[in-house]
Amino acid sequence: MILTLAVSGYRSLRDIVLPLDQITLVTGANGSGKSSLYRSIRLLAEVAQGQAIASLAAEGGLNSTLWAGPEAFSRAMKRGEAPVQGTVRKNVVSLKLGFADEDYGYAIDLGLPADAGRSLFSMDPEIKAEALWAGEALSRSNEIAGRNGPTARVLNAQGQRIPVFQNLARFDSMMTHAADPKDGLELLVMRERMRAWRFYDHLRTDREAPARFPRIGTRTPVLSADGSDLAAALQTVQEIGDERELADAIDDAFPGASVEVAVNDGYFELLMQQKGLLRPLKSSELSDGTLRYLLLTAALLSPRPAPLIVLNEPETSLHPALLEPLGRLVAKAAEKTQVIVVSHAAELVEALASQRGCLRYELRKELGETVVDGVETPKWNWPKR
Template sequence: MLAINEVIAAGYRSLRHIRFPVGPLSVFVGANGTGKTNLYRSLQLLQSAASGTLTHDLAAEGGFDSVYWAGRRSAGEPVRVRLGVCLSGDGAGDYNLEYAVETGLVQAAGGVVLGAGFKLEPQVKAETLVYEAHRRPKKLLDRQGPRGHCLDEEGVKRPLGGEILPSETALNSLQDAAAFPDLHLARRTMLEWRFFHGFRTDAGSVLRQPCLAVTSPTLASDGSNLAAVFATLAHIREDTDDLDQAFNDAFPGARLVIPEPDRFATFGVVFPDYPKRVFQPSELSDGTLHFLALAGALLSYRLPPFIALNEPETSLHPDLLEPLARMIVAASRRTQVWLVTHSEPLADAIARHGGVSPRRVVKQKGETWIDGLRLSGDFAEDENEEA
């Protein structure tokens, strides 16, 4: 799998134009309303490009009236949302892929829509995939409007043709892995990213229900296979040491019970005040259940190549922030972890345990920015990191 080196977003909500690096553990902290969630959402939309749902997901956000940069812009500036990501091979710094996609409104003249599409639907205007090895870039995918081409494994240009609609991405449409291996690798990597933006913990939550007993090395984004993730650790991998330590760290004296499943998998908790009673998921507090879901996301048998967390501290008691920080740092040793939070205590705890200083998200004249970020896309020297 490939790691994320850099993210680019322009014209999306409060992100006028921003390019920033991403490391093994990235923490962004800021007040409500600064645009932290827009940073998170831009990564989700890149995954949507890989799954082929980008224009649908933009439309679901309210269309371009809602998602496009609403601040001051130059006269005649095209209405475009541009998203991009730079990926590199693990341990291969000379192998890089940069994917970028631009979306805009359908072309119209005299109130008449030109080409295939509805009047207000978002459409893909441009799409590129650039391969760089030994500092020699090669454009593997180059799409401009309805036309474009893609280089196959032999280096031969293949026209995209008319089979790809303006509402579709070439990244998702060109699924011949043998002909387009780099495109396939980029798409597969992005599809395996996981985004965790809170978990439902109400009475009807999937976290409170048994799930099918199917080996589950990775937690689903909604947590629906949490019991199976725990059962996989306990009865397939036969190693719950990290999970047990994290749970005892958060709830001293308590014990997580993971029975061997039959058709369904489940779990329970024994608390020190009631040593002979197993509390089922339906009986657990929202905070306890939320922490367990985060444990499933961060300590599962096989972590995805990238984990994004949006305000994971929600509904957690302050005493649980230190244990959560330790889980996040531990996960970052196995995969990339990226999170946004407005909790200063959580950001400080991650800095203590992980040695990574949080980046502060601010808003300047309606534009989301990151303190210390240069226009060139790198951060100014941090005295604490130098020390």
């Protein structure tokens, strides 16, 4: 389980360190920074896929994602006695992301490229520093692997930090290039954990949504990010997952309803039998809310539980009557996996907040910065460049 999440310099997240629990609920008004927090976790996961640089470039480059306010606020600025204005910068420009779980911690520091303006790739940030450590917070004594500039070092069996790369490209992470069963086993373990994180925020339910059409079906223990393999995923839950749990989740939301999968020449099509109807409805006939709930059910009841599932505004298209059942579904999934839910639906917030092991954060903006009140900040150190 992830115990601590840290973000510095990403959009409105100037400097935030949060403890996480088995269920972490993030809520707040529009514009409070919920989406930025979600994107920062997703960006962190993309480091393990070697996609973080491309993702930042797609957002307009590092400059467009950096904290846009001053490096620090004076007391007079906070009291409104002085205008918010920049001062002479003391620290380098950077975007930092990190987390610590029960075994290891990892952090990455991204900065401006040295050849900014002299290359057509000048929107690509550089990886300035990385660190992997054992324990709660990074220190000199517990660092397992570290990267500064082009050099990556790992701790060997004799307790020596040996260089495994001395010319690592500035856009390549040690997570993808130095992870090795022999000299970088801990890096390999952490990389695979991060690759197994799942994110669901674009589960399409429109008329042309992939989930509404028959598709070639194969065993699908993990629902795809766009939900296109819904029928195969639900059939997989029925065959190698908890069929009773699936039936209960559907009945909880739609009393008397059930789902089945029809197969025609290898194409799987989802059918839903609802109380009072003489025939089952095809997925193409389901309402947006019903289809979304089934998609979330397939994601959360996966027979291959993820170490982390992150749901961004899962309440979209759902009738308020479905939010309490969704809260119970999330709680059931959290028995096997850690869940982060980003939501502003009051009914879902209340349904989840009452669950055991749920930690709730209410985000707000103060002078453009995302602020979380009442948080006891965990110990945290960033790697040095």
